[in-house]
């Protein structure tokens with residue numbers, strides 16, 4: 001008699017894990033297996049419990065119930081060190097590097113090799129260099145980490161995890177701040193690891209990446225297992241259905257509408273980042289204009305100059321007909337602008353404060369003249385944000401640092417929307433945000449436009465640019481490479497301008 005072939009024993013297995021935080025059941029009986037040399041994607045909406053599950057596997061947090069097995073043996077992973085000894089390393093969603101130390105010191109932090117009792121710096125730097133090469137970074141290992149752009153810090157973090165000889169590498173949204181090129185490097189690293197028999201758990205909101213990388217997908221919803229997809233079954237639609245429990249048809253809801261008067265007129269504006277480039281364009285009331293371009297093209301700098309964060313070094317700007325060259329964000333806010341920045345963790349939130357306080361920060365500056373914070377107004381603003389964007393929180397008094405990554409981002413966006421701006425500037429508005437909330441943000445952008453707000457958004461996501469913009473400005477190396485109207489919009493046209501393949505003059509013909 002033939003026996004059914006037994007599934008190979010998993011390298012790592014979680015059985016019925018539960019975790020409760022005050023007011024939040026983050027995990028309710030979640031199970032998961034991981035095979036040797038497998039890339040397992042874990043997906044789910046913001047607050048579904050992904051990061052919590054990973055922190056438990058990596059010894060950062062203890063579960064309230066359930067068990068973990070490594071090679072079939074029950075283990076207790078009470079500390080990060082215990083996880084490391086079992087060969088499990090976690091790359092956190094929020095980077096975890098020491099800004100003031102160099103790359104070598106960061107990679108070996110806490111386990112520095114020694115010689116005759118002294119830290120062996122020569123060895124640190126020699127070994128660090130080989131780890132850096134594995135992630136495609138060609139940098140001196142003496143570089144201070146705080147001086148690196150965020151994408152490179154992410155790669156250093158990955159090099160650090162690799163250096164610990166992990167058998168299981170957990171990556172919690174590793175690509176959210178990487179450029180296209182860096183993401184390709186990351187993919188190569190992940191595939192190399194798989195080929196070496198190392199297992200990777202990969203968390204991402206970018207379903208395209210999941211399709212490209214994963215051998216299997218585990219879906220979480222509201223702290224529970226929502227389903228699993230084997231390699232052949234991984235499709236965009238199947239993943240969405242499991243994550244949100246319904247089909248999300250009609251993802252982008254743009255309806256062409258007549259535009260009003262120009263709200264923003266920019267004439268030969270020069271930013272400090274690219275002082276020799278002159279940029280001119282307009283955004284009208286009721287219009288949604290996208291800014292596309294590759295990383296480093298100058299999109300963020302342009303938005304920051306318009307908003308007065310880095311004041312212009314030349315050129316003219318008019319806001320609703322009034323000449324204005326804001327020298328500070330306060331001046332821009334007074335003129336009816338709002339900017340939701342790209343790096344929201346750093347510039348957007350006060351982590352130790354509550355949802356209520358954070359959600360209403362900028363809008364209350366206006367009421368400060370009376371000298372009192374209007375608590376009732378504060379609550380209303382915060383409640384609206386929570387409802388409009390579907391922020392998952394046990395209450396308005398929850399400290400923001402206890403929200404999941406994506407829910408923190410919703411608070412930042414919400415607080416700028418609460419200002420009711422005439423001109424809304426958004427830098428990567430949906431980075432790190434799940435698919436349901438994304439749709440909510442697109443709906444809000446469309447609604448604001450229909451109310452006559454002028455919206456200018458920078459985005460690296462092609463689909464978002466094509467789906468949402470009435471008109472697209474494409475930047476290349478600090479200049480405006482071209483402008484595409486809705487009926488000229490397609491991926492090739494945008495990419496051709498963004499890579500500098502099409503010159504502006506050709507387009508003007």
Ligand SMILES: Nc1ncnc2c1ncn2[C@@H]1O[C@H](COP(=O)(O)OP(=O)(O)OP(=O)(O)O)[C@@H](O)[C@H]1O
Nearest residue numbers: 021026046047048049050051052402403404405406
């Ligand atoms: N230390 C904590 N204290 C209180 N609540 C917490 C804490 N950590 C997580 N939570 C809550 O547990 C739930 C799950 O959060 P988790 O960070 O695991 O979500 P996630 O799936 O990683 O979401 P995202 O995609 O936004 O990163 C959320 O409701 C979150 O607010």
Ligand SMILES: [Mg+2]
Nearest residue numbers: 051093404405
């Ligand atoms: Mg998370």
